[in-house]
Each structure stands twice: as structure tokens, then as C-alpha cells.
Amino acid sequence: MKPNAFALVQLLRTATDICYHKFGQQLHSYAIRSGYHYSNIYVSTSLIKLYVKMHSFTHAHNLFVEIPQPNVVSWNTLISGYVQAGLFPEALSLFKNLERSEICADAFSVTSAMTACAQLSLLKLGGSIHSKTVKLGLVNDTVVANCLIDMYGKYGSVERAVCVFSDITNKDVISWNSVIAACANNGNVGLGFKFLQLMPNPDVISYNGLINGIAQAGNIEDAVWILSTMPCPNSSSWNSVITGFVNKNRVHEALDMFRKLQMRNLQMDEFTFSIILNGIAGISAVTWGMLIHCCTVKYGLDSSVVVGTALIDMYSKCGRVNDAEFIFNVLPNRNLVSWNAMISGYARNGDFVQVISLFDSLKMERDTKPDGITFLNLISACSHTQIPFETAIHYFDAMINEYGIAPSIEHCCSMIRLMGQKGELQRAQRMIQELGFESCGVVWRSLLGACGTQEDLQVAEIAASKVIELEKDEDYVYVMLSNMYASFGRWEDVNEIRSLMSKKRVRKEAGSSWIEVNR
Template sequence: MSRVYIQNVMHAKLHQKLIDFELFKKYAIQLHTKKHQNFFSSKSISSITKPHQENDFNSRILNSGSKPSAYCLVNLIRVCTNLGWFSRGEQLRCCILKSGYVNNVFVGSALVNFYVKFQLLGNAQQLFDEMTERNVVTWNTLISGYARSGQFRNALNLFIQLERSEQSSDSYSISAALSACGALGLVQLGKLMHSKIVKFGVECSIVVSNSLIDMYGKCGCAEESNRVFKRMMEKDTISWNSVIAANARNRALDQAVDFLCQMPEPDIVSYNEVISGVAQFGIIEDAVDMLSRMPSPNSSSWNSIITGYVNRGRAKESLEFFRNMHLSNVLMDQFTFSSLLSGIANIAAITWGRLMHCCTVKYGVDETLVVGSALIDMYSKCGHMKEADILFGWLPVKNLITWNTIISGHAHNGNSDEVIRLFEQLKSVKDLQPDGITFVNVLAACWHNKMSFQAANEYFELMVNDYGICPMPEHCTSMIKLLGQEGDVSKAEKMIYELGFEKCELVWKALLGASVTCGDIKMAEVTAAKVTELEGDDEFVYVLMSNMYALHRKWIDVGGMRGWMKEKRVRKEAGRSWI
């Protein structure tokens, strides 16, 4: 979720709170002048905004004989939304149905917002579809709800529907759509939206300009971000932080530092973006030096350095830095531990992993999604699937990353039956759908289980036709290996061209391996030439071909292959064991 988008939403929420307050005052004054006050009076509404009177709210709303106004119902829905009264809100919806306000656009919009806040986007979408009248607030509520929950394609699809409707999008719907474009890397769609923004003059909105900067930055177009920033007549803190982030995340570190120096009043976010960029792409010791000179660094500042060490494969240094963080009395959060656990997983240091697990329990973050998934990944990569399964079962909430982590763990540990079982279980989970990563593991499990190509192809067709997932090279390689097991490498070659992967060396290497497996010398020679054409001299090709010729007693070809290896100075690395 884009930080810029969240900040824009928070500004909008603050603005809405002020509006709510003024409306509530006005509503209370109107009701106060009436002679007969009932349950829906200002006094009653003010009393039900106290959380401890939730049960009283239930009895009074159902037993009241008077019919509330639409204006009153909107305020009551807001009460339920703000105080987290889900069951009361559901009962209020029943009252709305009885009162005949189900098609009132303001009441309907408030109910859509109610379901969005409780992350019941399916309910919100159903209610949205049933509404006979919608205003731009209704559209914005659901679009932003999808964007905040990470369902970016749904957000964009709804935005496109808005564009085709009689309603006109505004700065908030455009901001949400740009956030989705940035998250999905859809720069061309983002540019189309930018053209429309310029055409209709919405670019002057600071909210929209900030979203454009963020979108271009997420899509790897830092120069475009800089152009939007320089054209802005008015800039706020979000504008500066967005352009700093766009440059820092795209390796333009000098430019990011320049913007930081020009910024009138840099805040903690400004410094953290630069530190994160330097830690990731620059010299990590420079990032450590910046941290030491930074005013009031927070946990995010330290986390950036830890992540930098982990990403460079320097897990032991990340642990030492963690120790310094602890000695400096810096508050450690879930992201601190998830980064450390990732580093520990990469070196399969189970002792350190268990120690870190104890720390997560001590700090009360072991059951969060981020840390829970990192713990499962750590135990999986250390070969301790029993602990990983127990943790997976204990996690109170699981998202797709959690499911993919446990499925991937079993796949890499050779538990193919468990991969298929978990996949079938995932398919039945409400509001979750398998993605491309899920199917990479499922198809790999099919190959490890030596399933027939026909059986594995059912999963492949399910991925493409039912879930609308475009095949990746990793999917193709598993299918090629399966065809190699059945000796049908010509069909595998045809699949490469049909899927448009003829320029991908990964799939050709898979086909070369499959050709060697089934002993098809002719296909192996064609494929070896293709790999060499795409990737240049590769010991993988020479060794495989040399071994294949030896297997078929083609000693002249073996000699020729080894002669080429000597001429091109390609050596076969000696095998080694860590045991």
C-alpha cells in the first residue's frame, strides 16, 4: 500500500471528521427544537456513542416505534463504523430495509463505507451493485477500500467502470487508481491517466500530483516523478517525501540526497527514505554513518540498515547491528524481526532462528502476519517443517503470503503431497485466491510427484482460465520437465513458442535438461545452441552435452565438447558437501 496514498486518505479522513462534527452539531440543534424527542434524538445519539452502551443501542433501535430520517440513519451508521460495532451495524441495516431507505444514496454510501471499514469488501461490492443510485462518494469509498486492502486490480476495474458511468471521477478516486497503477507497475495506464488529468486540469490538485510522483516512482520512472514535482506550484511534506522516495528507490541516490538538502523541513520519513536507498543500492557503511548523524532515528531507520545487510547476504552483521539496536533502547517492531528472520533463513541458522523466535514472543509480535510468515519461512528453509506447520496452524489470521510461504516450504522440502493438499485447502478459503507464486510450487510438486502431464496440465489450465494468471517462465519450466519425463520434448518446444518464451534462457535450459533426461540427442543439440545464443558460453550446456554424448558412447563428440571447453576456458566446478 502506497504511503502517499495512505497519507492522502488520512487527510481526507480528517476533513471528513470535521464535516461530520459540523453536521452532527447542526443535526443536534435541529432535533433539540422539536417538542417530541424519541430514540433518534440528539441526546440519544450522543449517548450511544459511548462504547459501553452498545447493548443498550441494540434494544432501543429495535424497540423504537418511530421512523428515523435518512440523515439520522447516516449518522447512526457512522457511529457503528467508528466504534467498531459490526453486529449493531448489521441490525441497523435491517432497520434501514424496514424503513424503506435502502435506495437512498446517502444511506447506501454510509453502509458501503461500513463494510469497507470492516474489510468485508464482498459485502460492500454486493451492496454497491444493488444500489439504484450512486454518487462519487459511493464509488470512491469502494475504490479506495480495494486499494487499501491490496486488491489493486479490483480497484482499477471499478475506476474504469466509474469512468464509463454518468458520474465524474475526482481527485480522491484518481489518487486511489494511481496508487493501484504504481503497485502493479502499470506505467502505461498511469500515463494515460496523467494525460486525462492534464486535459481536465486536475493536475493542479496537490493530492493528485503527489499520487503521480508516487506512481512514477513505483514504476521505476524517477525522472517523470521529478518533472511532476518541479511543475508543482505548491508542495507539501508529502510531495517532498514522495520525490525523495522515487529517486532513492530507483538508485538515483545523489538526486535523493539533493532533494533532502533542499527540503525546507525534512522529517523522519525523509531521512529514512534516503537511508533505505543507500543501504539497498549504495555503500551500506555510508547508510550507517547517516544513521549516526540523523536527528532522532526511529525503528524504521535501524530496520533499513538491517534489511540492507540481509539483502547483501551479510546476515551475521545484521545480527550484530540488531544487538546494537537493542543496546540503544530502540523499540523493535515486527519489521525488525521479519528482516532478521529472513537473513537467518538464508544461512539456515536454526539456533539463531529459535532465539529470534523467543524474542518475537517476548515482544508480542509472533502472531502478526509479517512475523508469522517470516517464522514459517525460517523454519522451512532450515528443514524443520514440523515447527513450520505448527506455526501455520496457530496463526489467527493468514493472508496469501502466509499460504504461499508454507506451500513453498513443503515444495522445497520435497513434500509434494502436502503441497497439493494445502493448495486444495487454499482454494476453499474465502476472499483468498492462489496467485502465480502458488502455482509455481503446485506445478513443481506435480513434477516431483512424477504426475502425468495431463494431470499437471489441469492445474495449468485452472491457473490460466479460472484465475486469469498469465504464465511465467517458472510455470513453463515445470511443464517442460513433466513432458521430458514422458519423452515428448517436441511438444515442450512447441509450448515455449506458444507462450512467447522463445527469448528466455531459463525455459531453454529446462528443455535441454528434459532432452538429456529422455535421451533425445537431436533436440538436445538444437536446444544447446539456443541457450548458447541467448546466454553465451555456459558450463551447464557443455557439461550436460558432454555427459549425454558419453552416455550414448559418442566419444568423438565427447572429445570435441571437452576441447571446446578447454578452448573457451570453461571449467566444471568440483562438487562439494557441507556435511
């Protein structure tokens, strides 16, 4: 007997759920041969879900387009797939097409669209979708309301989030947790704490939302106090506090919290180790890093791609590039972050030949493609005198033309520094204009700094006027121009600049340095 449409749908669902993609593709072939591919919308929708799970969105989109009359479930399957994969513009584009069709959006459609708006900080569009939920009579749906609270919380609009929360008839635990997180993450800790006290049965997530918000935006000691008083803290509760200490450069206090977490015998996860390793990397405390590395082995997490990448970064920043290289080579699975960490490690430690060699290896990977961070490391590596200037130009052009990566401010500044080393300052000035960064003070500041090494007064004066116009930072400009005028022997200009500096009480700060001392 051959499977009918109902059986085919069940088989496709099972293949999707257990990630048996090869069998799912065989079922797709059978669906085409049997005619279900076009005639049965449930089969077509199940196939879309399969390809979404495979992250094969070209196939999923083509399947969707071929459906004669897609229903709302078909639309939702592809929209939510885009959202889950982080393809938020694609999700919103498809949602707009749904609005123009004869199909009426439902609660699932609008919640997916609002999630995409929240991630892209599109307040105006999110507000219009909110209006649509009112028009469709979905505003009283608890799930939709919860999504609205989360969306407004991410926008920083606490008032709107609280307003939506207040209008919910049947508040569930997600409603309470969403409004607590919205308040805490936007610095309104007092209101978040008030909601926590009013909540009927707060759970760990309720406390964690408040702790995370306080740790990131408020007084971290308050977060520590809540952690000490909450009923049953889990590893996420501790992670939020440790993250707060690391983000505030209080790494030794983060290590103390990590030690206390160990003593409580709570299960530590990948995030616990990755955040503490990031903190250790920031202060180059290699002894602590090696101890934490031993802990990751004990917990069986050293082969995790998240922890492994954090170890690569930590050893690289501590100057132990051979250890970082060993971990990179033995990692069972690598993602782009792992590759970038190793490439960055080579660049930071001056092994520019290995940077280029590893990049060539990355290009051979089938499922991993370089991104903007990869090319930023490559361009930085090209500042080495042994690497021809045209090599950097080649990589920069390849990033734009072959990989379709738009240059960022960081790329532009890195190229300016490189051009400054090679005496190509006018070329750097043209590049700023060609890339459309004329209104960005940071790139002009970078160009002014490059002029200092080449003593090009003509370009320096243009860059200086732009820095004053865009950043209002006269102090930096005066110091730079004073030094350059002095190097050219233009003492009248030097005296004029120094007179201005004296009137404005501009002082050149003394340099400082630091070194880790064993504690």
C-alpha cells in the first residue's frame, strides 16, 4: 500500500521532529511523483516546515510560492521559520505580503511579526501591528499581549508595556515575567520589584528577569542581594550576576561569585564558563584561565563549541597562542565564531602568515562563510610590513563584491590606518566619501591620527575641521595639530594653537599602563 496524504503528513512531521532530513527529502520526491506536492496544502505546508528546520529557506520559499492557495498556516510556517533563524527582514516582508493577500492574519502571524520588529527596533511598524491586533480582535489574547509587552520592553517603552499588561484579563506567569523583565532591563528596577511582590507565585524566571536587569543597568550589589534572598536560585541566576561583574570590569568579584557557585554544587553550564573566561581574557589572567580550563574538562564541557571558543579567545589574549591553536584543532565542531577567535588570536599575537593561511582554510569550508569580523582581522593583519598593501585592497574588495558584506565604520577605520602607514592619505579621504561615511566623526578622527604619522598637513586640516564639526572634540584636534605644526617648524601656528589650548584649559593627559599581579 502507498501512503495517502494523511500518512505522508504524519511521516513528514516525524522526519522533521527527529531531524531525519534525508528521509524527509525522499518523502518530498514521493509527494511530487504522487501529485500531493501541489494538490494537498497540508503536505505542502509540512514540506515547508521540513526545509525551514533544515535552514534551507530557498527551498522553503519556492515550495510556498508553488502552493496555489496557501492558508494562514502555510504563511505562518514560513514567517516563524524566518524569525527563528534570525532572518527578521524576510519575516516582515512576508508578513506584509500576507496583509495584502485575502488571508486574514491570526495570533501566530502577529506574534511572529512583533518578535521581528522587536529585534530590529522598528517601533513605528510594531505600533502599527499593535493597531492591527486591536482591529482583528486579538488584543485580549494573552499570548499576543505577552508578545506586545516583550516588544515594548525591547524598545525601552516601559509605559506602553505596563499599559498592555494592565489590560490583560487573564494574566499568566509569562505576562508577569515579561513586565518584570521590561521594567528591569530599562532601569526601572523599583517598578520591576513592585511587580515581583504583587505576582501571585513568582518562579525562578521572575527573579532572574529582575536580577539580570539590575546586573546590567543598576547597582550590581542589589542583584547580589536578590540572589541571596530568592528561594531556589539556579545557574542562570548566578550567571546574570557573574555577567554583571564581568561587564563592569570587576572580574575578581566575578571570580569570587564563580567560586561560591562551585561551593553550592549547582550545575554550571556552557554560559557560566564562557562568561567567566571572557572576563579572565580581559585582564589576561592566564593562571585563572588554566584553572577554569581544568573545570571545563571536569564538567565535560571543554569540547563544547561555546566553551572551546571562549578558551581559544582567553589563551590568545593571554599570549598563549599555541594553547589556543591546540584547542581549535581538537574541537569536534567549529562555528564561525570559533574560526574568528583563532584568526583574531593569530592577528593579536603577530602571526600574520597564519592569519592568511587560516582564512584560506575557512574559504574551503562548505557550511561556514567569513563575515565582517573575519575581514576586520584580515585587514588588521595586513598592517604587517611583509604583506603587500594591494593584498589588503584585494581582501577589502572581495568582502564587498564576492561576499556581499557592507563595510562598517570599523572596516573603514582599519583601512584608513593601513593607508596611513603606506602614505595613501588622499586615497583614504576618497574612500571615506565613496563609502558614505562623510558624516561619521570617528572615521575622520582615524584619518587625522593617520596624518600624524605621515605629516600630511593638507589632509590633516580637512580631517581636523570635520572632527570639530561632527564630534565637537577640540581637545584632541588641538593636540594633534600642535604636534604636526611643530614638526613642520610652523611655530606661529603652534603658538596660536597652544594659546587656544591655554584659554580652553586643554591639557595633554599623561600616558599610563598596567600589569597583572598574582593575587
